[in-house]
Amino acid sequence: MRKFFLVAALSAAAFPALAAAASNVRNFAAAASPAPSAAATVAPSPAASTLAGNAADGKIVFDTNCASCHGANAEGGYGPSIRGIDASIVTYTVRNPSARMGKIPLTDQQLADVAAYVSSLSP
Numbered sequence: 495m496r497k498f499f500l501v502a503a504l505s506a507a508a509f510p511a512l513a514a515a516a517s518n519v520r521n522f523a524a525a526a527s528p529a530p531s532a533a534a535t536v537a538p539s540p541a542a543s544t545l546a547g548n549a550a551d552g553k554i555v556f557d558t559n560c561a562s563c564h565g566a567n568a569e570g571g572y573g574p575s576i577r578g579i580d581a582s583i584v585t586y587t588v589r590n591p592s593a594r595m596g597k598i599p600l601t602d603q604q605l606a607d608v609a610a611y612v613s614s615l616s617p
């Protein structure tokens with residue numbers, strides 16, 4: 495009886511500390527490896543690939559968000575030429591950019607439009 499009481503008291507005292515330690519380990523693991531979770535949240539949106547893109551609207555999206563790196567006519571600059579590149583590659587790359595390109599927060603419609611514009615250019 496007395497021994498049982500002691501064990502129960504010790505467990506109660508120890509458990510919060512163990513729980514805190516366990517959650518610190520989890521938080522550390524999450525902070526140490528942001529890449530997999532970031533990749534999971536920027537998976538290509540099915541909506542963007544099924545939306546019809548408007549190339550004229552896409553030129554405006556391009557001028558505002560892409561021209562600074564890819565050149566005024568997508569001929570390349572800091573980033574490579576992307577003239578005539580397949581729309582699905584544009585969609586995939588914008589949702590899964592390299593570190594040098596970085597994330598560009600476009601709506602699915604803006605992305606479909608810019609993909610239509612870029613893919614319409616003669617290479």
Ligand code: HEC
Pocket residue numbers: 555556559560561562563564572573574576579583584587588592593594595596598600608612
């Ligand atoms: C900060 C500069 C920057 C901006 C802004 C940027 N890009 Fe890029 N982009 C790059 C770089 C650099 C690469 C090449 C990948 C690398 O070297 O990491 C690239 C690669 C690409 C590729 C892949 C090319 C290939 O041959 O596979 C596509 C497609 C692309 N970008 C489209 C876009 C579109 C569309 C936008 C605008 C919505 C955009 N980028 C905005 C820098 C940029």
